[in-house]
Amino acid sequence: MSEDEPVSEEYSVFQRVRQILIEPSDAIQSDVLRMKTRLLSFSLLLIVIGLPVIQLFLDNLFGNIPLFSMTTAIFFLIYLISRTKYAVIAGIITTLSLASMPFLFLSVEFNQTDMRVALNLIIWPVIAALFGSQWLTAKFEALFISVQTAALLVYCNFLPEIEFLLALEPIIDQAALSLVVLIFTWSLNYYVTQLEEHKKFLEQRQRELEVYTSVLTHDLGNDMQIVRGHIELLNETMKIPLDKESYMATTLAVSERMSRVIKLFSVVGRASEYDFLETLQTMANRAKQASGGANISLQIEPDIRSADIRPGILLPLVLENLLRNTVDYVGESAVVTIRLGLVEKTLIITYRDNGPGIDSSIRHRIFMKGVTTKGEGKGLGLYLSKRIVESYGGTIDLLEEKERQGAAFLISVPVL
Known part of the structure; x- marks a missing residue:
């Protein structure tokens, strides 16, 4: 067994695992959308694995129900949806679910430290904005960030357990970070979309060029065979004056050169020939x-x-x-x-x-x-x-x- 075989086998196993866990549905055709869907499925898998681990270190309980473990079931259902043709819906649900997390945690945890409040007000909204930038248009993403920030301000103002002035700074911070995420991902998505459109254009031109080349080589090849055949026939059946023989030789050589050029184009892409x-x-x-x-x-x-x-x-x-x-x-x-x-x-x-x-x-x-x-x-x-x-x-x-x-x-x- 060669040294490369184990590496090749490991890579094959990795490909099969990726195919099972995060490869998008065949109904999704767009390369950009497939890339986003892979990222969504992978992120949801990390959330599903990570939340129970966080639960081991924190005592977040909703009654007697572990809060992080409860939300794990929700994100697992969203993960299953992302594996279907409804990946866009899964992406939007993920965004809304992440945006609701600070409201959920602030509602059930009545004795939070200022640090815990700040983390809930910053981390979850920014992550929600990051996911939203992949599945919402720039206008809807900006609207989403505005509504999310306004909702947090109103919610913290009426929640007696939280001092509003202490919550104001992290809310403003998350809004600023969310806007940075919006601008960055919008720019990135714009260039990715442009590249995809350019790729489609080049693929179309390549197909047109292949058809054009095939037609050209076929028609010109047939015509040049006729020209060469007639020149050779004239050489065999007619007595060419000595001072004109060079003309016939040159004409034959030129026709053969053109045949060679046509043959070169006919083997483009078939280097073995x-x-x-x-x-x-x-x-x-x-x-x-x-x-x-x-x-x-x-x-x-x-x-x-x-x-x-x-x-x-x-x-x-x-x-x-x-x-x-x-x-x-x-x-x-x-x-x-x-x-x-x-x-x-x-x-x-x-x-x-x-x-x-x-x-x-x-x-x-x-x-x-x-x-x-x-x-x-x-x-x-x-x-x-x-x-x-x-x-x-x-x-x-x-x-x-x-x-x-x-x-x-x-x-x-x-x-x-």
């Missing part, structure tokens, strides 16, 4: 074909071949964009070296070419949107490349190449 090194090798071979014979060297260190690295499905698109830029400038005389190394858990990719390099006037903003080194274009290639690399927690930088011609890029990506 994705081989990073094989994808890079295929990309380099297609780039040679598209350029009419560019010299593209892919140098992979042995430790990378032996490691199961999965740096990101979209990362090859970054290198393909760099290759396309080089080929656009240099053509078939392009010389490109792509070196891959592994430093601890980071994949290091160095890209160098023999192109004209990057003009010094735009080097500092080469990765910005809209910046291009070409006479035409939207300037999105390097900008999107940077976005892709950074989405995997990596960086891409333009290196200084003073001793040789061309552009050089350094890409660092954590290995997943």
Whole structure:
């Protein structure tokens, strides 16, 4: 038996106990409401366990009935309600029950010390306000605190056993503390609600994106198969002039590149179907074909071949964009070296070419949107490349190449 098995078994037992004792009813769907219900059930369990323990140390009696033990039965019934779909009702009943506790204790305990009176006037109302902040709206919570404070003032004023002026200070203190609880929990609930709404929005957009991607990859994939099939058919059935063969080869290479891009998007979320090194090798071979014979060297260190690295499905698109830029400038005389190394858990990719390099006037903003080194274009290639690399927690930088011609890029990506 491995060392992890006992830990896993203990965790499983903990999960089962939590499921039995505090997990909300399946009828409650909202994540926020389920979280509040768990807290309510857990708190009620603590109250049910704690009140009999308090009874052992105090002599609170209502006639011959232990007062704390009597209230235990009430809170246990509320706990049972909290385990059903009526958790909100249980939360409101809990709030009202806690708010009634100071009236109950002050009514049956006729010989209380000033300290006991102050504790009853502060602790129970503040706890009630804390629970109320979870189950009442901000307006009803403010109304609840106001009514509770007014009721305590009136009650203590007419209760002959309690000196009103001595009770006034703790009542004011509990009102102030209750307002602090109201403001804090309202702010917290507001941000939790905002996060939940944002989460739902993102989940909806994610579902829409998955559907859109599926439709796009399916339709474009079918169209690109037709294009490639027609190009290959033309190559086999027609005599292409020698000066036009490069056009056909380039068109075929571009169609195959588009098919690869579509395939990349079709395996997003299925990393087991994705081989990073094989994808890079295929990309380099297609780039040679598209350029009419560019010299593209892919140098992979042995430790990378032996490691199961999965740096990101979209990362090859970054290198393909760099290759396309080089080929656009240099053509078939392009010389490109792509070196891959592994430093601890980071994949290091160095890209160098023999192109004209990057003009010094735009080097500092080469990765910005809209910046291009070409006479035409939207300037999105390097900008999107940077976005892709950074989405995997990596960086891409333009290196200084003073001793040789061309552009050089350094890409660092954590290995997943």
